[in-house]
Amino acid sequence: MTSPLMQIEDLSISFKIDDEWCRAVNGISFDIMPNETLCIVGESGCGKSITAMSLMKLLPDSAKLGGSVMFGERNMLSLSERELEDVRGSRIAMIFQEPMTSLNPVLTVGEQIAEPLVLHKGMSWSAARREARNLLDLVRIPDAQKRLGQYPHELSGGMRQRVMIAIGLACRPEILIADEPTTALDVTIQAQVLALLEDIRKEQGLSIVMITHDLGVVANVADRVAVMYAGEMVETGPVEAIFDAPSHPYTQALLRTVPRADAAFELSPISGQVPPIQAMPDGCRFSPRCAEEHRACRVTPKLSPGPHSVACWAREGAA
Amino acid sequence: MARYIIQRLLSTIPTLFGILTIVFVMIRIAPGDPALAILGDNASQEALNAFRERMGLNDPMIVQYWDFLKGLFSGSLGTSMVTGTPVTESIGEVLPFTLELAFGAIFFGVIIGVPLGIISALWRNGWLDYFFRVVSLLGLSFPAFLTAILLILWLSIEWRIFPVISTPTSGGLWDRIYNLILPALSLGLIMVAYIMRSARSAMLDVLGEDYIRTARAKGAPGRRLIWHHALRNALIPIVTVVGLYFGLLIGNAVLTEIIFNRPGLGKLIVLSLNQRDYTTLQGLMVVSALMIVIVNLLTDICYALVDPRVKLK
Incomplete structure (x- = not known):
């Protein structure tokens, strides 16, 4: 059994809202294994994006972090800003949802790709620019030489996301965090970008943490899936297990919200709404919307051990 | 770039023209007589008249305006009424x-x-x-x-x-x-x-x-x-x-x-x-x-x- 690249233990993220600390992420634990694609899924506001940001400690100072994010021997959450700068962009890289606004409008594409190489590998700008050219080839941007001198506004959305990927891959990181990388793109471009990420992962043997709310994306690329609801992790497991035998009532309900082609299938939205962060119910946070009931629902359930684990009292011993 | 600059400068001509007209009129409707101001209160009526004639101040305003514009297009802003220097x-x-x-x-x-x-x-x-x-x-x-x-x-x-x-x-x-x-x-x-x-x-x-x-x-x-x-x-x-x-x-x-x-x-x-x-x-x-x-x-x-x-x- 290979050891995990990164171990997230009891991670919690709190923000101050109206003078009160609210836990947006409530003690979640998961591992990132070498050379895998881990998808973190959940509806908007479930805390998946801030979870991703906290892996590199990119959240603003106003966020209070608890637990640990072990990367090798080091806990990312207790590193100084100086030490974090060494890790960010070199060993862990991140690409974001909005390719339109995530690139600096006044710097050339070449400079933005070359920057991490200069910062981390000590390359000269001219050497880094040559490497940037290769990276553009890697992300399959045609006419790379010309693109280097262009500005982001001269590129299409899909191109820009490829440039973001090139920036992320520049220093050959061990982990690439992709926060909804395809949400802002056209469907055809989405497929291309996902295929590109998958190919690169296989070629370079890195791990990808993909944050998404799109179960179609998950089915396409994931090796493992972690399902989040209201700041908690409710189920994790291999992608086949999650899709074929979803265990947690929320995962089951989530899968029923995806349209399918067979006539017999009927879409059923999840009833109710995610409770506001200031008024989370005690115990299982899904219980107010859950069809099933267990006498222990008022107590927070823990993820069961094993490769396919679930945090639900009604499934205790079943998964 | 050069083309842009020339275009921009040309496009300012109407603006400048408007400013010039307003300035020209405002100066002339403002109270005060240049002849009196320059020659002093004790100047004789003849001297004042001669000065006004020389400076074109007796001409109708439209004529003065025309003279002013003519000068402008030949690159001259006229001569000072007081010192006589350009x-x-x-x-x-x-x-x-x-x-x-x-x-x-x-x-x-x-x-x-x-x-x-x-x-x-x-x-x-x-x-x-x-x-x-x-x-x-x-x-x-x-x-x-x-x-x-x-x-x-x-x-x-x-x-x-x-x-x-x-x-x-x-x-x-x-x-x-x-x-x-x-x-x-x-x-x-x-x-x-x-x-x-x-x-x-x-x-x-x-x-x-x-x-x-x-x-x-x-x-x-x-x-x-x-x-x-x-x-x-x-x-x-x-x-x-x-x-x-x-x-x-x-x-x-x-x-x-x-x-x-x-x-x-x-x-x-x-x-x-x-x-x-x-x-x-x-x-x-x-x-x-x-x-x-x-x-x-x-x-x-x-x-x-x-x-x-x-x-x-």
């Missing part, structure tokens, strides 16, 4: 002083205002931020002449660093600069307040942008984030403010030039006003308007230099 000559003599004063003021405004704005933005709502914001408010509320007098009291009389009267004597470059520092600083302090405020808010906007997060995710250190990634973007609104307040600067330069006893357009304006020197006044207005137009053009060119999304067409 107006272009007397303006040309003092124009460099006002230009160096204005650009010196912008220089001080930018090198003081931009860093203060950045510091304020970085320590948003900290005591330093409040302190700078109060100081900039004071700077805005202080009349320019008061700041100038305080600076003279403090830096010239108390500490004896700079001359009280900033009239450049020898033609040496160092002498020019030395005599420029205090007036430019006092005029620049007005700019500081405006620039600081716009730098602060521009910086706050930019620091919240997604691409700053991207730069952090790359591992760019804080210094580089601010000076390389953020400032370049924040410069765009700052350039606007500098261009916009250039007109204000020219207006305030009048006071500064008088207080520091420097030659310049401002001093010439006041002098010609007192003497009812119509022709010189007209010429001064033409030059001031032209300066504003050119600064607007320079501002637009600066946009294109700072922001690659702006294309000069």
Whole structure:
């Protein structure tokens, strides 16, 4: 059994809202294994994006972090800003949802790709620019030489996301965090970008943490899936297990919200709404919307051990 | 680029034409008689009449206007009613002083205002931020002449660093600069307040942008984030403010030039006003308007230099 690249233990993220600390992420634990694609899924506001940001400690100072994010021997959450700068962009890289606004409008594409190489590998700008050219080839941007001198506004959305990927891959990181990388793109471009990420992962043997709310994306690329609801992790497991035998009532309900082609299938939205962060119910946070009931629902359930684990009292011993 | 500049300059002709007409009319409907002002109360009626005749003041206004325009198209602004020297000559003599004063003021405004704005933005709502914001408010509320007098009291009389009267004597470059520092600083302090405020808010906007997060995710250190990634973007609104307040600067330069006893357009304006020197006044207005137009053009060119999304067409 290979050891995990990164171990997230009891991670919690709190923000101050109206003078009160609210836990947006409530003690979640998961591992990132070498050379895998881990998808973190959940509806908007479930805390998946801030979870991703906290892996590199990119959240603003106003966020209070608890637990640990072990990367090798080091806990990312207790590193100084100086030490974090060494890790960010070199060993862990991140690409974001909005390719339109995530690139600096006044710097050339070449400079933005070359920057991490200069910062981390000590390359000269001219050497880094040559490497940037290769990276553009890697992300399959045609006419790379010309693109280097262009500005982001001269590129299409899909191109820009490829440039973001090139920036992320520049220093050959061990982990690439992709926060909804395809949400802002056209469907055809989405497929291309996902295929590109998958190919690169296989070629370079890195791990990808993909944050998404799109179960179609998950089915396409994931090796493992972690399902989040209201700041908690409710189920994790291999992608086949999650899709074929979803265990947690929320995962089951989530899968029923995806349209399918067979006539017999009927879409059923999840009833109710995610409770506001200031008024989370005690115990299982899904219980107010859950069809099933267990006498222990008022107590927070823990993820069961094993490769396919679930945090639900009604499934205790079943998964 | 050259094509753009020529187009822009040509397109300002109607604007200039309008300004000229308004100035021409306003000077003539203002109370006061140049002949009387120049020749004195004791001048005989014949002398006054002769003067008016010579200067074309007896002609109908439309004829005077036509003569004025004719002169303008041949590159002449006429001759001074008082001294008889060509107006272009007397303006040309003092124009460099006002230009160096204005650009010196912008220089001080930018090198003081931009860093203060950045510091304020970085320590948003900290005591330093409040302190700078109060100081900039004071700077805005202080009349320019008061700041100038305080600076003279403090830096010239108390500490004896700079001359009280900033009239450049020898033609040496160092002498020019030395005599420029205090007036430019006092005029620049007005700019500081405006620039600081716009730098602060521009910086706050930019620091919240997604691409700053991207730069952090790359591992760019804080210094580089601010000076390389953020400032370049924040410069765009700052350039606007500098261009916009250039007109204000020219207006305030009048006071500064008088207080520091420097030659310049401002001093010439006041002098010609007192003497009812119509022709010189007209010429001064033409030059001031032209300066504003050119600064607007320079501002637009600066946009294109700072922001690659702006294309000069």
